[in-house]
Amino acid sequence: DGGITQSPKYLFRKEGQNVTLSCEQNLNHDAMYWYRQDPGQGLRLIYYSQIVNDFQKGDIAEGYSVSREKKESFPLTVTSAQKNPTAFYLCASSDRDLRTSGANVLTFGAGSRLTVL
Amino acid sequence: GESVGLHLPTLSVQEGDNSIINCAYSNSASDYFIWYKQESGKGPQFIIDIRSNMDKRQGQRVTVLLNKTVKHLSLQIAATQPGDSAVYFCAEKGTGGFKTIFGAGTRLFVKA
Numbered sequence: 001d002g003g004i005t006q007s008p009k010y011l012f013r014k015e016g017q018n019v020t021l022s023c024e025q026n027l028n029h030d031a032m033y034w035y036r037q038d039p040g041q042g043l044r045l046i047y048y049s050q051i052v053n054d055f056q057k058g059d060i061a062e063g064y065s066v067s068r069e070k071k072e073s074f075p076l077t078v079t080s081a082q083k084n085p086t087a088f089y090l091c092a093s094s095d096r097d098l099r100t101s102g103a104n105v106l107t108f109g110a111g112s113r114l115t116v117l
Numbered sequence: 118g119e120s121v122g123l124h125l126p127t128l129s130v131q132e133g134d135n136s137i138i139n140c141a142y143s144n145s146a147s148d149y150f151i152w153y154k155q156e157s158g159k160g161p162q163f164i165i166d167i168r169s170n171m172d173k174r175q176g177q178r179v180t181v182l183l184n185k186t187v188k189h190l191s192l193q194i195a196a197t198q199p200g201d202s203a204v205y206f207c208a209e210k211g212t213g214g215f216k217t218i219f220g221a222g223t224r225l226f227v228k229a
Contacts, residue, residue, distance in 0.1 A: 106163070111159065
């Protein structure tokens with residue numbers, strides 16, 4: 001079955017440490033995204049990538065970094081510069097459907113919950 | 118700037134009743150809207166979408182209504198079931214091409 005796999009599901013980090021969250025998709029989607037979700041809030045965009053070797057900052061990119069070396073993979077690194085990294089992180093992908101302008105349905109992974117101790 | 122918001126943070130309905138979840142958006146240029154359902158501990162899942170050239174779209178037990186005059190959309194769930202308990206997000210396709218902007222979400226509780 002096609003889908004998005006995020007790992008690890010739970011991660012604990014000490015202050016000052018960098019951590020990398022994995023996101024892999026086998027949907028052959030061009031675009032991939034990272035969102036952050038805090039309790040009682042909507043999803044906020046961290047980074048997105050429309051094509052391999054290209055990515056753009058979202059609304060809250062400070063303290064995060066990404067890479068897109070392969071179409072299937074879009075890992076997110078939470079650096080020590082991120083002041084409040086404890087959150088639920090969601091990876092998503094979408095098919096760039098040029099036939100239906102406006103449409104952009106996101107397929108999400110199950111999420112990774114990061115807790116800073 | 119762009120923003121998508123919801124009128125109520127929680128909604129409690131009796132099993133079998135209809136549910137209506139409301140959403141307001143601010144960008145009149147948005148051309149595409151989506152509703153997602155997120156169950157506890159999982160990622161959001163697509164429910165239904167609607168383009169700005171439509172007023173209504175129906176799916177299986179769900180209907181989305183779009184009122185562009187007041188920049189409001191709603192999700193109606195018919196005969197609400199316990200499995201419908203989740204957080205529901207409305208989202209709009211922003212002017213940044215691939216960016217999707219999410220509202221804060223409404224938590225739906227279904228009472229047996």
